[in-house]
Amino acid sequence: MNSEILAAANYQRRLVIYVVWHPEFVRGREMAERIYKYFAREPEQPNARGLGIPVFFxxxxxxxxxxAPVVMDEAQHTAVVVLADAKMVIAGNDWSGYVAPLARDALANPARHRVFPVAFTPNAYKLFPEANFIRLQEVAPDAAPGLLLNRLTNELGRLLTQRPTVGSVEREGAGGSSPPKMRLFLSHAKLDGENVAKVLRDYIQENLALDTFFDTIDIAAGFRFSDEIDQGIDTAAFALIHTDAYASRVWCQHEVIRAKRRGRPLVVIHAIEEGEGRSFPYLGNVPTIRWRPNDPARLQAIVGLVLREVLRTEYFNQHFEDLCLLFKVPAGVRALARAPELLTALALRTEADQVPFFVYPDPPLAKQELDLVLDLAPNLRLTTPTLLFANPVGSDNPQLLAKSLTRRRVGLSISESENLAQRGLGFPRLPDEKAAPSSPHLRDSMTEFARFLLAAGATLAYGGDLRQGGFTVVLFELLAAYRVLSGEDSPPLQSWLCWPIHLDLTEDQEANWAGLVEFHKIKAPEIPGLDPAVKLPPTTPENLLAWARSLTSMREQMNAETDARIFLGGQIGSFGVRGLGRYPGLAEEALLALRAHKPVYLIGAFGGCTDAIIAALRGQKPAAFTDAERLADEKVRAACEFYNQHLPPGGEPVNYAALTAELEQIGVSGLNNGLTAEENERLFTTMVLPEMIALVLRGLGRLEKSPKG
Structure with a gap:
């Protein structure tokens, strides 16, 4: 086993969150979605910056x-949030037997793992009476999410900052079972900011396990004021109360500059009432929030923003260290918790010759902002994790990192699979719902793959429809944002649309997306009596024949014009039941790519059709690719028989036994993707998104370097 595989095998995610709730607890599902959006990212906003902490259900x-069980030791830190209600209690020993062992495991190793039971009903405590619950049963429903997120953010920050190399905590003795408290430095002008600071301090002391450094109150007699202030800044998060007088106070200016140079988590609270004679130029480049007096909800939001910035800073620094185990990163690369600005560039330029790259959080700075920083410090090599990990290092200019896939067109094959919720990667369907909500995990994974591929210079290709919020539209938005931020004229997205889907494409849509996307419209199949201008509903064997032939034609043409394919999830259906083609869509796309010896990357974590393809390549004869399962539905069976009776010259009949046999004959060795057998096995099984991306980029990179690439 080579060193790259060993590094992946030894990789452990820094922090993983699991959210546990009864599948019929509606409010629990809503809260789980809030937790995902807050700690991972907003699926509906692919260009927004999230914390990126993995959250599983x-x-x-x-x-x-x-x-499915929770395996605590698969990550360095595991946090389990149990959303307990009456349904979970009524279920009795089943759920208490599931939750109680997790709590015991966490109590046995509090430096690594935590379980946070949350009570939504007064009887929730019966699950495990000895635990200290987060109590929401008497909290107003509109206030409960913010309260819970703040509590979790505070506790997760305390969990991460236990590392002895991080100085952002105040040690409170040894041997205690609770993590040490974090500290918050309230920077304010006494003239007009002291009242705001006191309100914040009192709220924090009443609601959170957080210490506040509050000017002379925290400085004992006989100690130097300046030394104590500097030490307070260096070991705390920093909340700046920006009032009218703040910028004019020398000590306030000193505190801001020191906090930024020390890389401390910093939030600005805007509390200006009239205005300033001169604004202080170094208050930017950090999160901000508006002060509203006599508004308890705003107090909660302010504290939440500060806590989130603490967690973001700690998690980014530690997570970056872990990612360096997966990606080939030069020694001495340094992480910056915030995007660079002129103040930090001034301090960093003295180290430019010793540090190969300074890496700040995604997304990249817009070109005009980065150019301004480089005017001051032209020798700085500044980049983000996406840009660094997606491209080989070698250029002195970070904007000219070698684009490893500039000449390659990479196809993304992705759709929802039926078992995502069982894998912890989606929501369970409620009794009154026809279908479960779309999986945020699958959408985020597609977004991250697309982001890295764009950064590597690849042209993205996708075959799908144009539903609002669908995968195709998400890719449009990603490409548009990437062009703006990078200043590069990236190639347009290649979008294949089968007949009759492209009949829904309006002139206005094409005009709006001009330059961002190149549409490939597949002609209607040549079937007697078929009117190409009419969109046929896929409801009869005759209509399904037309749909299936059109989809096959689209997949054949797309396959001919792409250089590699990546597969995630996929429904297992055909002929009008969870699919419209002759085979499940991803199965037909994989077969075409493998026959053409195109590189194929199979991400098994999301189950579905991709998982069945993997099983077939391994010779395991998946039940999903058998006549007994696929043709059990009478409608599908009738459409399949009609299809096979009306084959064009040279056409292939639907034959699942032949499909499985051909995939088995190709085998894992026929993936032709630049990865070893062991690396492909990792790709088939890993639940770690950065590892999935690292393996795919590694395989594509090897193919580019090979004589056949």
């Missing part, structure tokens, strides 16, 4: 009445 039953 445990709700949908896998066997019997319980979800």
């Amino acid at each position: 445990r709700s949908e039953p896998v066997a019997g009445k319980l979800p």
Whole structure:
């Protein structure tokens, strides 16, 4: 086993969050979605900067009445949030037997793992009476999410900052079972900011395990004021109360500059009432929030923003260290918790010759802002994790990192699979719902793959429809944002649309997306009596024949014009039931790519059709690719028989036995993707998104370097 595989095998995610709730607890599902959006990212906003902490769900039953187990030691830190309600209590020993062992494991190793039970009903405590619950049963529903997120953010920050190399905590003795408190420095002008600072301090002391450094109150007699202030800044998060007088105070200016140079988490609270004679130029480049007096909800939001910035800073620094195990990163690369600005560039330029790259959080700075920083410090090599990990290092100019896939067109094959919720990667369907909500995990994974591929210079290709908020539209938005930020004229997205889907494409849509996307419209199949201008509903065997032939034609043409394919998830259906083609869509796309010896990357974590393809390549004869399962539905069976009776010259009949046999004959060795057998096995099984991306980029990079690339 080579060193790259060993590094991946030894990789552990820094922090993972699991959210556990009863599958029929509606409010629990809503809260789980809020937790995902807050700690991971907003699926509906692919260009927004999220914390990026992995969040998995445990709700949908896998066997019997319980979800998949939580394996605590798969990550360096595991946090389990149990959303307990009456339904979970009524379920009795099943759920208490699921939750109680997790709590015991966490109590046995509090420096690594935590379980946070959350009570939504007064009887929730019966699950494990000895635990200290976060109590929401008497909190107003509109206030509960903010309160819970603040509590979790505070506790997760305390969990991460236990590392002895991080100085952002105040040690409170040894041997205690609770993590040490974090500290918050309230920077304010006494003239007009002291009242705001006192209100914040009192709220924090009443609601959170957080110490506040509050000017002379925290400085004992006999100690130097300046030394104590500097030490307070250096070991705390920093909340700046920006009032009219703040910028004119020398000590306030000193505190801001020191906090930024020390890389401390910093938030600006805007509390200006009239105005300033001169604004202080170094208050930017940090999160901000408006002060509203006599508004308890705003107090909660302000504290939440500060806590989130603490967690973001700690998690980014530690997570970056971990990612360096997966990606080939030069020694001495340094992480910056915030995007660079003129103040930090001034301090960093003295180290430019010793540090190969300074890496700040995604997204990259817009070109005009980065150019301004480089005017001051032209020798600085500044980049983001996406740009650094997606491209080989070698250029002195970070804007000219070698684009490893400039000449390559990479196809993304992705759709929802039926078992995402069981895998903890989606929401369970409620009894009154026809279908579960779309998976935020699958959308985010597609977004991250697309982001890295764009950074590597690849042209993205996708075959799909144009539903609002669908995968195709998300890719449009990503490409548009990437062009603005990078200043590069990236190639347009290649979008294949089968007949009759492209009949829905309006002139206005084409005009709006001009330059961002190149549409490939597949002609209607040549079937007697078929009117190409009419969109046929896929409801009869005759209509389904037309749809299936058109989809096959689209996939053949797309396959001929792409250089590699990446597969995630995928529904297992055909002929009008969870699919419209002759085979499940991803199965047909994979077969075409493998026959043409195109590089194929199979991400098994999301189950579905991709998982069945992997099983077939391994010779395991998946039940999903059998006549007994695929043709059990009478409508599908009738459409399949009609299809096979009306084959064009040279056409292939639907034959699942032949499909499985051909995939088995190709085998894992026929993926032709630049990865070893062991690396492909990792790709088939890993649940770690950065590892998935690292393996795909590694394989594509090897193919580019090979004589056949």
